[in-house]
Amino acid sequence: MHVESMAITNPIRRVAVIGAGPSGLAAVKYLLAEKYFDKIEVFEQRSSVGGVWNYSPSSSKKGMSTTVPHLTPHEPAEKPVWIDRAEGREATFVSPLYDRLETNIPKELMRYSDKAFPLEAQLFPKHRAVKQYLEEYAEDVKSLIQFKTQVLEVKLKDETLSTWSLTAKSLSTGAHSTHTYDAVVVASGHFTVPYIxxxxxxxxxxxxxxxxxxxxxxxxxxxxxxxxxxxxxxxxxxxxxxxxxxxxxxxxxxxxxxxxxxxxxxxxxxxxxxxxxxxxxxxxxxxxxxxxxxxxxxxxxxxxxxxxxGYFYSYPFLSSLNPPAVTHGWRTMNVYQQLFYIDHPTLAFPVLSQRVIPFPMAENHAAVFSRVWSARLTLPPKDEMKAWEAAEIDAKGDGKEFHLLPFPMDADYLDFLHDWAEKANPRPGLSNNGQGKLGTRWGERERWMRAHSPDIRRAFVQRGNERSKIKNLSELGFDFEQWKKQQQATR
Known part of the structure; x- marks a missing residue:
């Protein structure tokens, strides 16, 4: 991996983050940790943090459907469903969560590097526990988030500086506002536009x-x-x-x-x-x-x-982008290392990848783009980034396979991102002796857990109603140390 020579010429001081779900929240934490940016603003169309982990009650889904068949990613921005609550009107957007959903990832792997899930949460947490976890994770950055604010358009303001003009609308008042940013994180997720x-x-x-x-x-x-x-x-x-x-x-x-x-x-x-x-x-x-x-x-x-x-990748607010981020909708186009928009790497798309563990991936992506934008890492030249994408297309095709990283590819990629961030030039005043905030690196235990996740999940589900009492792997009979001893004994 050649990580040099495309310095971003314009000093990046103002950053916009679109979305306060798992990726957006991680982005804010890592941007703040650089102690470099003057302004970090988050735009969230919902009334609270969590993105898709905001459960939509069945009443908000009643009578809702999509056209049959549904073949285009090019949908207008979603309209909110307003629900009256004691604390005021809440803007809800249909989430793919359903009432009895539990994660399909054990909580030890799913977590952010600096926050564990509660000990009392079941091994595969229920969606309400994940929402609570994200609320707590966001506590110290909520002041930076503009809730009930929908981003309508992000367009290139100055091609030579790679700056962006962002127009947002307050869903409560209808008022529009437009501001300029030096960089934009697109953390709006990809579970909105369904495919039939x-x-x-x-x-x-x-x-x-x-x-x-x-x-x-x-x-x-x-x-x-x-x-x-x-x-x-x-x-x-x-x-x-x-x-x-x-x-x-x-x-x-x-x-x-x-x-x-x-x-x-x-x-x-x-x-x-x-x-x-x-x-x-x-x-x-x-x-x-x-x-x-x-x-x-x-x-x-x-x-x-x-x-x-499944769903299409869709960014209605990026419709003026050229070259486009979305054509057929099966992947996000013109991206380097599944993250940077090649023509203007001041635009980043964290966690496009699928079959991955999203929270640690969001951290490691944020660790990389925060360091690039604070001038502690540089990117390769544009033609090299395009060659990387072309090689990926040759290997995986130009469709949904492009973003699929089934194990062990996800583990290798996660560690690659961690090591890339670790190579950044140190800066006095940052944590880790000037290295700054680092995310997750998976060792043998995490890889073992990831490899066995389907088996662990099956064993968990087979416990029926008893599974809510299962809080850790050993209660299901999965023991890493024992497995390691067996491996050594058979060598």
Whole structure:
């Protein structure tokens, strides 16, 4: 890794952070730790911190849906749903969280480097515990956050200086304001614009049976599927979990349509029927709610289909960016090391990567871009950054695989970022003998935990209602020291 020679010429003093979710909060902490920037402002459209970890109650999802199929990332900014609470009106935006969601990452791995989850939190925390954790993590930076403020546009103000003009709107008053920043962190997340594929016949089927086809973004609890014949499409973590919940109340076993077996899937226990992908929604004139699968099987009388098929990358406020950050929406374009916008590296996109552990990744990304922007690290020349992206496209393609970093790639990348940040020129007055705030580096124990996460999660889920009592790995029979001794004994 060649990390030199593209110095950012304009001193960066004013930084905007879009979003106060896990990535935005980490960004603020690391920017502050540089003791370099004059102004750090955070714009958050919700009423509180946490991003997608702000659970939307089922009442705010009722009757909400997306067009079927849904094939474009180019959506306008989302409109808030206002909820009246005792402490005032709250701006809520639909979150993909559902009522019974638990993380699929053990709390020891999921944490930020400088804050542990509470000992009493279950091993795979419930979403409310994660929200509380983020509230506490944000306590010392809340004064920098403008809540109920939606960013409408970020455009290049001065090409030679790589400065940005940011226009935001107060959702409470409707007032617009525009300010100039030397750098912008795009920490707005990528779980907003759902994808529903265009399968032959899906439009006519949706017209004939309105509301039968939905996306996991709008799922909250299984009750509305009581006594229905249900197909769940996709084998992501949410697909597996939503399918298992619906299976408790559905008519017969849930039918799961998937292209390939999930790395998270529990061993077959007969609680669902696996089908390959759907190839056709059959004509309503000839079939009663019929769908056809790739192996030729046909199922009729299907009452509901839930697509757990993921989301597009989408940044409505960056529509003037050239070259664009989004075209087809399967990845963020023109980025170096999954982070910097190549043409103007004063724009950063933390945690684009998927199949990673987001909180420590957010820290390590923030540690890098904070040091680049405070002139303690430099980037390679633009042509070298473009060559890096071209090589990644050659290796992984130009679609969603570009951002996928399944283990051990995620662990290697996390450590690479840590070591990159550690190479920064020291500055007197910073912590760690002038090195500044450093994030997470995974050693053998963390890698062991990451490698075994699917097995740990399966063992946890199999405890049923007892799992809320499980607070650590050893209670499930996973012991790193014992595993290490066994490894040494077999050498």
């Amino acid at each position: 594929p265009d399968i032959p016949g899906i439009r006519a089927w949706d017209t004939s049976h309105p509301g039968a086809i939905s996306h996991s973004k709008f799922y909250d609890s299984p009750e509305s599927f009581q006594g229905k014949k249900v197909v769940v499409v996709g084998s992501s973590a949410s697909g597996l979990d939503i399918g298992a919940q619906i299976n408790e109340v559905s008519q017969g076993k849930v039918l799961v349509s998937q292209r390939s077996e999930s790395y998270l899937a529990p061993p077959p226990n007969g609680d669902k029927i696996i089908y390959p992908e759907i190839v056709e929604f059959l004509p309503p004139t000839a079939y009663d709610r019929g769908i056809k699968f790739a192996d030729g099987r046909i199922e009729e009388h299907v009452d509901a289909i839930v697509f757990c098929t």
